[in-house]
Amino acid sequence: MVASNYHRVRPRSLGISSLRMGAYFTVASVELGNTTTKCIICSTNLKTAEIFEIAKEVRMTRTVRAPEDGEKVFGKTLTGVFLTRDSVSELIEDILLSALTKAGLDMERDLHFVVRSTGVTAGFAEPHEVDAMVRALADGCIKAGVPPNRMTAALSPENLPPGLQEFTWLKRVYFDGAVASCLPPPTTTLVANEMEGELVTAGMKGAAKSTKADFRNPVMTLDFGTTLAGRITDDEFPYCNTIGSFVGLAGAIPDAIARGSGLVDQKEGTALELPLIGSESKVSDTVIDRIHKAISVEIVKGDCDRYGTVPVNVNAAHESSVTMIGVDVGSNGSKLSLLEEIGKQITDEYGPTHLKPVLDEVQVHLVQRILTLAEKQKLLLPHTALGVTGRAITTGNKPQILSNSLRLSDGRLWTSEHILLIVDDGLALGAAVAARCMNSMGTRHNPMGGRQGDRCIMAEREKMQRNRSDT
Numbered sequence: 001m002v003a004s005n006y007h008r009v010r011p012r013s014l015g016i017s018s019l020r021m022g023a024y025f026t027v028a029s030v031e032l033g034n035t036t037t038k039c040i041i042c043s044t045n046l047k048t049a050e051i052f053e054i055a056k057e058v059r060m061t062r063t064v065r066a067p068e069d070g071e072k073v074f075g076k077t078l079t080g081v082f083l084t085r086d087s088v089s090e091l092i093e094d095i096l097l098s099a100l101t102k103a104g105l106d107m108e109r110d111l112h113f114v115v116r117s118t119g120v121t122a123g124f125a126e127p128h129e130v131d132a133m134v135r136a137l138a139d140g141c142i143k144a145g146v147p148p149n150r151m152t153a154a155l156s157p158e159n160l161p162p163g164l165q166e167f168t169w170l171k172r173v174y175f176d177g178a179v180a181s182c183l184p185p186p187t188t189t190l191v192a193n194e195m196e197g198e199l200v201t202a203g204m205k206g207a208a209k210s211t212k213a214d215f216r217n218p219v220m221t222l223d224f225g226t227t228l229a230g231r232i233t234d235d236e237f238p239y240c241n242t243i244g245s246f247v248g249l250a251g252a253i254p255d256a257i258a259r260g261s262g263l264v265d266q267k268e269g270t271a272l273e274l275p276l277i278g279s280e281s282k283v284s285d286t287v288i289d290r291i292h293k294a295i296s297v298e299i300v301k302g303d304c305d306r307y308g309t310v311p312v313n314v315n316a317a318h319e320s321s322v323t324m325i326g327v328d329v330g331s332n333g334s335k336l337s338l339l340e341e342i343g344k345q346i347t348d349e350y351g352p353t354h355l356k357p358v359l360d361e362v363q364v365h366l367v368q369r370i371l372t373l374a375e376k377q378k379l380l381l382p383h384t385a386l387g388v389t390g391r392a393i394t395t396g397n398k399p400q401i402l403s404n405s406l407r408l409s410d411g412r413l414w415t416s417e418h419i420l421l422i423v424d425d426g427l428a429l430g431a432a433v434a435a436r437c438m439n440s441m442g443t444r445h446n447p448m449g450g451r452q453g454d455r456c457i458m459a460e461r462e463k464m465q466r467n468r469s470d471t
Contacts, residue, residue: 040425051433
């Protein structure tokens with residue numbers, strides 16, 4: 001393995017005194033997930049582009065209050081927890097204020113921006129319906145005291161706090177929708193959790209600033225939350241195009257195995273809640289192969305409007321020349337109960353210490369299957385970098401196993417030719433990057449946009465935007 005091609009990135013901390021004395025841009029990422037709801041506050045050094053984690057507050061989404069009489073249920077988690085606009089906004093208000101208190105931050109003085117995102121899509125019929133959930137997140141932020149202008153892009157330097165105005169390029173360029181030089185698909189929303197894919201891709205580029213890796217286009221990114229998100233980009237300049245998109249189940253797979261084991265709650269339990277016990281790896285290959293065979297990894301096509309429980313628009317993907325790769329167990333998770341049965345078999349026949357190594361092997365093999373399919377579809381370029389994040393791939397021994405086993409179709413180790421970046425809290429880091437992009441706060445000497453080994457895209461952006469205004 002080429003050691004310099006494997007990078008494991010964990011959050012770095014920063015003291016409040018340093019934050020207030022330096023040139024830092026502080027962003028709260030508010031994430032409503034199927035399993036956990038988080039508020040992660042990050043701050044970026046505007047001179048170096050390095051990102052630091054200031055505070056993190058995490059709740060189980062199932063702790064959201066139940067719908068009250070007269071409230072309209074407008075969504076549900078993968079395990080069937082019902083959500084209303086008010087219940088979501090109350091949860092978000094509380095978790096945001098708790099994170100600020102934990103960090104010792106003053107909202108007016110210290111918090112510059114808030115980015116909202118959600119992976120809760122199971123209750124929606126169309127991808128665009130996720131906007132209603134994002135609006136509920138905005139309600140919660142406003143209830144907590146966040147001014148609305150701290151959730152939208154600034155139009156001029158004067159809209160930013162005085163201490164940040166010297167770091168924006170808004171007098172020369174404007175925000176045109178590209179985040180870390182990646183354009184969204186040209187037509188309507190392809191998958192309901194598309195914003196997660198955008199943020200995770202940006203977060204990988206931001207995380208790489210604490211390493212020696214040049215994690216710029218072309219890239220492939222995977223977020224293994226309860227559901228799968230991510231993108232594949234080309235190497236066009238100055239903005240790359242999204243050529244691949246990921247959808248379906250991710251953490252829901254080990255969650256189902258864990259629920260069947262009897263070691264967590266059998267209805268709402270997750271792999272995150274497995275007890276800290278020893279680990280042994282002597283489970284029969286036949287048992288593990290049953291798990292692999294239950295999981296589908298395929299190109300999403302045809303007339304389906306939902307894949308792996310996530311609403312999709314397959315026609316829009318085709319029109320946008322975007323290949324959609326999906327992961328499912330049965331049809332929209334219909335065979336997750338089979339994985340629960342196998343989880344029970346493992347603990348009954350081998351004992352609970354054998355469960356976590358099985359989860360590690362299953363998830364690493366799933367990444368390999370996704371990568372192999374992307375390569376078969378000719379979506380990977382000779383220098384495509386791979387970044388992964390999410391609870392179902394960064395925990396246990398998965399990162400080290402991935403770095404030592406992930407291979408190209410010709411048998412070469414991935415890291416012998418390509419970058420592998422494994423990141424904790426990639427989505428929150430992406431929120432920090434997206435907020436900077438929305439306010440044109442790039443660092444020209446250490447850019448996140450553009451191609452690996454290439455220059456900053458600022459000059460090309462200016463030229464492109466001038467040409468648009470002239471037409």
